[in-house]
Amino acid sequence: MKWLRFVxxxxxxxxxxxxxxxxxxxxxxxxxNASNVLFVVGIxxxxxxxxxxxxxxxxxxxxxxxxRVIISPSFKQEYxxxxxxxxxxxxxxxxxxFTEFMVASLILxxxxxxxxxxxx
Numbered sequence: 001m002k003w004l005r006f007v008x009x010x011x012x013x014x015x016x017x018x019x020x021x022x023x024x025x026x027x028x029x030x031x032x033n034a035s036n037v038l039f040v041v042g043i044x045x046x047x048x049x050x051x052x053x054x055x056x057x058x059x060x061x062x063x064x065x066x067x068r069v070i071i072s073p074s075f076k077q078e079y080x081x082x083x084x085x086x087x088x089x090x091x092x093x094x095x096x097x098f099t100e101f102m103v104a105s106l107i108l109x110x111x112x113x114x115x116x117x118x119x120x
Contacts, residue, residue, distance in 0.1 A: 013045060
């Protein structure tokens with residue numbers, strides 16, 4: 001994990017939370033409002049990063065193959081079997097950016113829960 005990139009990602013998420021706060025709540029700053037916007041930004045960034053890290057998007061390769069074979073006959077000539085299609089489309093993610101997004105979003109979610117507990 002690259003720390004400078006992590007800090008930039010975290011600051012970007014905090015800035016997005018601030019912009020969301022201004023958009024939704026205007027200038028009504030409270031612990032409840034801050035908790036809400038931190039949670040929303042955190043969860044919106046957390047879920048795609050988990051999908052990317054676990055390579056869960058591969059589930060849809062089979063559906064894409066079936067639809068492409070049905071729609072385009074030339075696609076079947078290019079990839080005669082699903083295994084051919086899968087070997088070309090399967091690439092491992094080499095970057096650690098998704099780890100940094102996941103950790104930064106977890107920090108925002110934890111901060112949102114702490115603020116929510118303070119509010120109640």
